[in-house]
Amino acid sequence: MVPAHPFRASLLLVCLLLKAGCSQPENPAQHRQFFALGTLIDLTIYGSDTTTAGLAATELEQLFTRLHSDWHAWQPGTLQETNRRLAMLETFPADTDLLPLLRESNRLSRLSNGLFNPVIGELVALWGFHSDARPDGPPPGDDRIQALVSQAPSVTDITLQDGQLQNRNPAVRYDLGGVAKGFAVDRGIELLQTHGIDNAILNAGGDLRAIGRHGGRPWRIGIRDPRGTGVLASIELDGGESVFTSGDYERFFDHEGTRYHHIIDPRTGYPADAVTSVTVIHPDATTADVAATALFVAGPELWESIARQLGIRYVMLVDHAGTIHMNPAMQQRVRFDNAPAAIRLSKPL
Ligand code: ADP
Numbered sequence: 001m002v003p004a005h006p007f008r009a010s011l012l013l014v015c016l017l018l019k020a021g022c023s024q025p026e027n028p029a030q031h032r033q034f035f036a037l038g039t040l041i042d043l044t045i046y047g048s049d050t051t052t053a054g055l056a057a058t059e060l061e062q063l064f065t066r067l068h069s070d071w072h073a074w075q076p077g078t079l080q081e082t083n084r085r086l087a088m089l090e091t092f093p094a095d096t097d098l099l100p101l102l103r104e105s106n107r108l109s110r111l112s113n114g115l116f117n118p119v120i121g122e123l124v125a126l127w128g129f130h131s132d133a134r135p136d137g138p139p140p141g142d143d144r145i146q147a148l149v150s151q152a153p154s155v156t157d158i159t160l161q162d163g164q165l166q167n168r169n170p171a172v173r174y175d176l177g178g179v180a181k182g183f184a185v186d187r188g189i190e191l192l193q194t195h196g197i198d199n200a201i202l203n204a205g206g207d208l209r210a211i212g213r214h215g216g217r218p219w220r221i222g223i224r225d226p227r228g229t230g231v232l233a234s235i236e237l238d239g240g241e242s243v244f245t246s247g248d249y250e251r252f253f254d255h256e257g258t259r260y261h262h263i264i265d266p267r268t269g270y271p272a273d274a275v276t277s278v279t280v281i282h283p284d285a286t287t288a289d290v291a292a293t294a295l296f297v298a299g300p301e302l303w304e305s306i307a308r309q310l311g312i313r314y315v316m317l318v319d320h321a322g323t324i325h326m327n328p329a330m331q332q333r334v335r336f337d338n339a340p341a342a343i344r345l346s347k348p349l
C-alpha cells in the first residue's frame with residue numbers, strides 16, 4: 001500500500017535541524033513541499049540556481065504524483081490491476097514501470113527471510129490499514145487472521161521471468177507500503193542528478209536520502225523519539241546516504257488498552273510487537289526502507305542476522321523499555337539528546 005499518513009512529527013524535527021544549520025546566505029537552500037505516497041514530501045536543494053532547482057522540483061513532483069497512483073494498494077491503478085490478475089493465477093506481462101519495483105521487492109524479501117513480505121496485502125487490509133481514514137479497530141477475529149497466515153503468501157510463489165509474472169498462490173496480494181517510499185526516493189534522487197543537482201535532501205515523511213553536503217557541512221538529521229514528541233538522537237550524513245525509520249506510532253489504533261499498528265509479522269499475522277522503532281542508514285533508500293520494516297519484525301533476537309543478509313551496516317532499534325539495541329558502527333554516529341535508559345551493543349555487523 002501507500003498509506004495515508006497523517007503529517008509526521010519526525011519530519012518537522014528534520015526540517016528544524018536543517019534550518020538550524022542553514023545560515024550561509026551565499027548558497028541558499030531551496031525548498032519544495034507537496035503530498036504524495038500518503039505523506040508530506042519535502043525537497044531541499046542546496047547551492048543550485050533557482051531555475052534548475054525549480055524545474056527539477058516540478059518534475060520530481062510530477063513523478064511522485066504518478067507513482068502515487070500507480071502503486072496505490074487500494075485505489076485503482078497499475079498495482080491494483082496487477083493484483084487482480086495475480087489472484088486469477090494468470091501468466092501475464094508485468095507493467096514495465098512496476099517491474100523493477102516488484103523485482104527489487106521480491107529479491108529483498110528473500111534476503112529478509114520473508115520478514116519483509118510485500119505480498120501480505122490481504123492481511124494488511126484485514127487489519128484495516130487499507131483506508132485513507134485512521135483505522136479504529138476492533139482487531140479482526142483470530143480465525144480470519146489464521147486463515148490468511150496458513151495460506152502463507154510469499155514472493156517464492158511468484159515467478160518473474162522475461163517480464164512475465166506468474167503466481168501459484170491465490171493468497172498473494174502486493175502491498176508495497178514497506179518499500180514504495182524508498183524506491184520513489186531513489187528515483188527522485190536520480191532525477192535530481194540528471195539535472196546536475198549535487199546537493200539535496202529528499203525527505204518523505206521523515207524518511208530521507210541525502211546527496212552532497214549542506215554548504216560547508218554535512219547534512220544533520222533528527223530521529224524521532226518513538227514514545228515522545230521530541231528528538232531521540234541526531235546523525236550526520238555523508239552525501240549519498242539514506243535514513244529510514246519504521247515505527248509503531250505511524251499508523252495504529254488502540255483497542256482495550258492494546259496498540260495495534262501497521263507493521264505485520266507475516267509469521268503470526270499480528271502486528272510485530274518486540275520494538276517501537278527501527279532506524280537504518282544505508283546508501284540506497286529502497287534497501288533502507290525494506291530493512292527498517294524487516295528489522296522491526298525481526299526484533300532484538302533476530303535483527304543482527306537479517307541485517308547481515310541485507311548488507312546493512314548501521315542499525316538502531318528501540319524496544320518497549322527504551323533500551324537501544326545497535327551495532328558499534330551505529331553507536332559511533334548517533335548523538336543522543338538524553339542518555340538512553342540502556343544500550344545493548346551487538347557484535348560488529
Ligand atoms: P512507513 O510506511 O510508516 O514508513 P514501513 O516502511 O515500515 O513504514 O511500512 C509499513 C507498511 O508496509 C504497512 O503500512 C504495510 O502497508 C506494509 N507492511 C506491513 N507489514 C509488512 C511486512 N511484514 N513486510 C512488508 N510490508 C509490510
Ligand code: MG
Pocket residue numbers: 177178179246288289290291292293
Ligand atoms: Mg519500510
